[in-house]
Amino acid sequence: MKGKWAAGIAPRNFAWIIKDRLAVSERPGGYARTHRKVRRQEEIIWIREQGFLRVVSLLPSPHNLHAYEELGVQWEHFPLASHADAAAALGDIYPALRGWLGAGERVLVHQEELGDRVQGVMAGYLVYAGLVPSPAEAISIVERITQRQMGPPGRELVAAAVELRG
Numbered sequence: 001m002k003g004k005w006a007a008g009i010a011p012r013n014f015a016w017i018i019k020d021r022l023a024v025s026e027r028p029g030g031y032a033r034t035h036r037k038v039r040r041q042e043e044i045i046w047i048r049e050q051g052f053l054r055v056v057s058l059l060p061s062p063h064n065l066h067a068y069e070e071l072g073v074q075w076e077h078f079p080l081a082s083h084a085d086a087a088a089a090l091g092d093i094y095p096a097l098r099g100w101l102g103a104g105e106r107v108l109v110h111q112e113e114l115g116d117r118v119q120g121v122m123a124g125y126l127v128y129a130g131l132v133p134s135p136a137e138a139i140s141i142v143e144r145i146t147q148r149q150m151g152p153p154g155r156e157l158v159a160a161a162v163e164l165r166g
Contacts, residue, residue, distance in 0.1 A: 008046030009039070013114035015145050017122045018131070021101055023052075023108045024118050024146065027059065028067075031112035040064060044071045051106050056093070058111040058118065060084075080117060082153065086160045093121065094128045094164065119146055120154030124161025135162055 011025035028047065029040025044067055047055060054074045057065060060081035068075040078093045080086070100107050111118050123138040125131075132138040135158045143150055 007049045008044070009042045010046050011043045011108075011110070013146070015114070015147075017126070017142065017145060018101070021106060022097070022122075022125075023106075024114055024122055025108060025110050026114050027057075027064075027110050027112050028055075029064065040067055041071065044068060044073055047108055048073050052108045053105040054100055054107050056097070056107060056109045058093075058109065058121065080111065080121070082117070086157055087163060090121070090124060090128075090157065090160055090164055094125055094161070097125055098129055114146060114148070116151045116154035117157065118154075119143070119148065119150045120157030123150065123154065124158045124164075127158065128161045128165045130165075135159065 011028050012030065014023060014025040016023050028043035029036055048071060052073065054076060055068055057075060057077045058080040059077070060079050062077055065075055065077060076096065078089060078096075080089050080093075097107065109118060109121065119142050123135070123142040126138040126141065127135055132141060139150055139155065139158055
């Protein structure tokens with residue numbers, strides 16, 4: 001018989017952007033001073049047990065990506081630093097997301113915290129993929145889902161996504 005924690009624990013601020021397909025969360029294990037290895041392991045176990053086939057890290061650095069491999073979870077790393085060229089990063093992220101989701105994969109996207117940048121990437125994807133007709137509507141949807149208002153850094157990413165969509 002498996003123990004109470006065999007299925008792991010959900011990452012903090014977990015939310016579905018597209019139900020049962022595309023989700024976001026805080027970095028598994030927490031970030032900065034709150035990061036804990038045991039918590040990271042429990043959260044990655046939960047991710048795996050929930051059927052996520054891929055985790056997409058938007059962290060500027062490759063911290064802890066080895067932990068996914070150790071627990072049998074496939075990962076991708078698209079560094080999205082605050083000073084980076086957002087259009088170039090989104091130009092790589094969005095086609096990859098479209099391909100994975102089109103193939104039926106369940107994908108989790110994270111950065112250190114669930115903040116403006118992750119919200120902007122997700123709202124931008126909704127517009128880029130044609131799932132939501134307008135940037136304002138996509139921003140509103142993502143704000144409701146994540147229960148957090150999106151600031152200027154996120155809104156800039158949505159604008160960049162609109163440019164990519166052409």
